[in-house]
Amino acid sequence: MTATLPPTLSAQAQAVLDVIHTRRTVDLALLQPDPVPREVTEAILTAGTWAPTHGRTEPWRFTVFTGPGRAQLAEMFAQAYAAGSAPDRDSEPALAAQRARAWRAPLWISLELHMPARPKMPEWEEQAALACAAQNMLLAATAFGLAGKWVSGPVMISPVTAAALGAPKLLGLLYLGYPAGDRPASTRAPLSEKVTWVE
Numbered sequence: 001m002t003a004t005l006p007p008t009l010s011a012q013a014q015a016v017l018d019v020i021h022t023r024r025t026v027d028l029a030l031l032q033p034d035p036v037p038r039e040v041t042e043a044i045l046t047a048g049t050w051a052p053t054h055g056r057t058e059p060w061r062f063t064v065f066t067g068p069g070r071a072q073l074a075e076m077f078a079q080a081y082a083a084g085s086a087p088d089r090d091s092e093p094a095l096a097a098q099r100a101r102a103w104r105a106p107l108w109i110s111l112e113l114h115m116p117a118r119p120k121m122p123e124w125e126e127q128a129a130l131a132c133a134a135q136n137m138l139l140a141a142t143a144f145g146l147a148g149k150w151v152s153g154p155v156m157i158s159p160v161t162a163a164a165l166g167a168p169k170l171l172g173l174l175y176l177g178y179p180a181g182d183r184p185a186s187t188r189a190p191l192s193e194k195v196t197w198v199e
């Protein structure tokens with residue numbers, strides 16, 4: 001028996017699609033400093049943990065930096081930058097700029113990959129699961145009126161940052177906050193360029 005499709009989208013389906021389409025990456029400069037309430041942060045983290053994982057491995061740990069806790073993150077950024085290969089890695093203004101980044105979003109969540117002690121799945125599957133968790137968190141954040149970015153630059157995935165977090169591997173961090181204005185517009189290639197139908 002074939003399923004009968006409803007003539008119009010249900011309100012629930014429309015709400016999910018709206019959140020997916022509304023989510024936008026925004027720069028730090030576009031965030032307001034207002035803190036994100038604890039219960040909102042917990043709902044976002046919970047959404048992350050509902051990502052699918054092959055073998056139910058849940059290969060993630062998240063460290064949340066908010067409020068004065070961002071001082072620790074600021075030091076991690078500076079230490080990772082100093083240990084990197086940038087030509088100005090010894091420059092105090094450059095290190096101060098790294099520290100300053102941590103204070104420009106009210107909420108940061110690390111994306112720490114913890115492979116199981118006896119891996120059942122290849123690492124790419126565990127990384128993919130963590131990426132699903134990251135997207136779940138970005139979508140949940142969007143539903144709460146937040147915006148942010150998955151950042152994966154050298155400092156954000158540095159082994160120095162990972163070690164400071166106690167993480168075997170770091171896939172970057174999410175920063176989140178309330179956007180100051182409209183989210184930036186974006187586009188996607190049409191389905192006709194990306195999809196092959198076999199009917």
Ligand SMILES: Cc1cc2nc3c(=O)[nH]c(=O)nc-3n(C[C@H](O)[C@H](O)[C@H](O)COP(=O)(O)O)c2cc1C
Pocket residue numbers: 023024025026149150151152153172186
């Ligand atoms: C795995 C991953 C890593 C990313 N790392 C960065 C980053 O380091 N810096 C950055 O500006 N954007 C980063 N982004 C965000 C993309 O730039 C952004 O998703 C893209 O421009 C599309 O914009 P949209 O998210 O608003 O659709 C990353 C996205 C993903 C999925």
